[in-house]
Amino acid sequence: MADADDLRETKGARTRRRLLEEAIARFGARGYRATSVSEIARSVGLTQAAAYAYFDSKEALFDAAVDADATQVLDAAETLASNAPAAQVVPMLLIGLLGSLEDHPLLRRVLGGQEPEAISRLINLPSLGRLTGIIAVKVRDAQERGEIRADIDPVMFADGAETLLLGLLMSVTQVGRTSEPRRQMGVVHLFDRVLRVDPPS
Amino acid sequence: MAYAAIVEDDRSPGVLRETKGERTRRRILEEAIARFGDRGFRATSVSEVARSVGLTQAAAYAYFDSKTALYRAAVDADADALIAGARSSLAGRPIRELLPGLVAMLVAGLEDHPLARRVMSGQDGDALGRLIDLPGLERVTLDLADALRAEQADGTVRADIDADHMARGVQAIIFGLVLSSAQVGTQPKPEVILGVLHALDALVRPVED
Numbered sequence: 084m085a086d087a088d089d090l091r092e093t094k095g096a097r098t099r100r101r102l103l104e105e106a107i108a109r110f111g112a113r114g115y116r117a118t119s120v121s122e123i124a125r126s127v128g129l130t131q132a133a134a135y136a137y138f139d140s141k142e143a144l145f146d147a148a149v150d151a152d153a154t155q156v157l158d159a160a161e162t163l164a165s166n167a168p169a170a171q172v173v174p175m176l177l178i179g180l181l182g183s184l185e186d187h188p189l190l191r192r193v194l195g196g197q198e199p200e201a202i203s204r205l206i207n208l209p210s211l212g213r214l215t216g217i218i219a220v221k222v223r224d225a226q227e228r229g230e231i232r233a234d235i236d237p238v239m240f241a242d243g244a245e246t247l248l249l250g251l252l253m254s255v256t257q258v259g260r261t262s263e264p265r266r267q268m269g270v271v272h273l274f275d276r277v278l279r280v281d282p283p284s
Numbered sequence: 285m286a287y288a289a290i291v292e293d294d295r296s297p298g299v300l301r302e303t304k305g306e307r308t309r310r311r312i313l314e315e316a317i318a319r320f321g322d323r324g325f326r327a328t329s330v331s332e333v334a335r336s337v338g339l340t341q342a343a344a345y346a347y348f349d350s351k352t353a354l355y356r357a358a359v360d361a362d363a364d365a366l367i368a369g370a371r372s373s374l375a376g377r378p379i380r381e382l383l384p385g386l387v388a389m390l391v392a393g394l395e396d397h398p399l400a401r402r403v404m405s406g407q408d409g410d411a412l413g414r415l416i417d418l419p420g421l422e423r424v425t426l427d428l429a430d431a432l433r434a435e436q437a438d439g440t441v442r443a444d445i446d447a448d449h450m451a452r453g454v455q456a457i458i459f460g461l462v463l464s465s466a467q468v469g470t471q472p473k474p475e476v477i478l479g480v481l482h483a484l485d486a487l488v489r490p491v492e493d
Contacts, residue, residue: 196406196467203468232491240486242479246472250460253467257406258416258459269453276445277487 111188169225321398
């Protein structure tokens with residue numbers, strides 16, 4: 084998939100990307116404290132000093148890794164949201180995001196409360212803002228087509244849905260048992276009904 | 285103080301009838317809530333909790349088998365008191381006030397319940413799973429389901445949802461909101477609060493033309 088990109092990527096950009104990929108994997112597996120910049124550097128064939136040419140500090144590397152891992156998940160969620168029927172966009176996002184955490188251990192770690200310093204970065208990510216914007220636009224367009232209820236404000240609804248989704252992801256990763264079927268069904272049931280116009284028969 | 289209210293609630297006529305053993309148990313728990321809440325599980329010893337209510341460590345173990353048992357009982361008692369406080373001040377409110385009211389009272393109430401706050405903010409990770417199964421939370425959920433059914437009958441809550449499923453879903457959503465607001469730390473922006481209120485409201489409100 085990335086082949087064409089790889090060819091065009093400069094050597095510096097490629098090294099930076101490989102450092103980030105390693106950082107995501109290693110910080111994700113063992114956390115900020117137990118991971119050193121020198122082990123990340125070594126695993127891509129660099130010295131620690133050379134790695135510092137790309138990222139000023141361990142903290143800067145960690146922040147960039149969290150942003151990159153979360154952005155990847157959110158970009159995939161944008162595609163999912165764009166293709167989902169408007170009335171089902173929120174429950175589909177909830178299920179899609181939960182599923183993608185399996186493959187994104189660093190994001191999962193942050194949502195899981197194991198890196199408390201990093202959590203406030205997530206809510207300010209540009210890609211989260213874009214995702215919320217997509218929800219608002221979908222809701223507004225579907226309202227104009229008469230497909231979903233007209234009596235809600237699309238922007239306010241999207242802001243609220245973003246916050247509810249974040250809270251749910253955090254509680255599922257941290258409590259585990261919030262993902263019991265009866266609770267999960269309840270949440271999906273709620274979000275499935277919320278935008279509909281007609282009571283399903 | 286808040287904990288005494290629960291004791292009263294469950295065993296009326298309450299605190300006056302408390303036996304000496306029950307009183308000692310309650311005082312141990314109150315101390316345990318304050319101290320575990322302040323410094324966490326590891327940095328708190330059973331002997332300091334015992335001493336502060338005038339007991340030896342051995343005497344305290346007559347009430348709680350282990351430090352873990354004392355800690356769990358303290359978490360349960362503090363969180364139950366928080367939930368019971370919110371539940372009693374919101375009793376009888378219409379659903380449209382009840383849902384945002386629960387979120388607001390639970391978030392604000394964490395200030396007065398240091399151990400529940402500690403657990404919700406993820407500082408004593410293992411205990412978080414206990415909170416979701418608390419009997420007090422289950423009671424709130426049953427209240428919610430009853431209130432939803434009553435208002436469905438009145439036409440003020442949309443009829444096309446299952447009240448029991450909905451109450452479970454609302455419980456999970458509220459839990460998630462309280463947890464994330466305890467952990468994200470920063471004060472949410474006004475548009476975020478407004479958005480949550482709007483979305484919660486749209487969950488239950490009948491569709492208007």
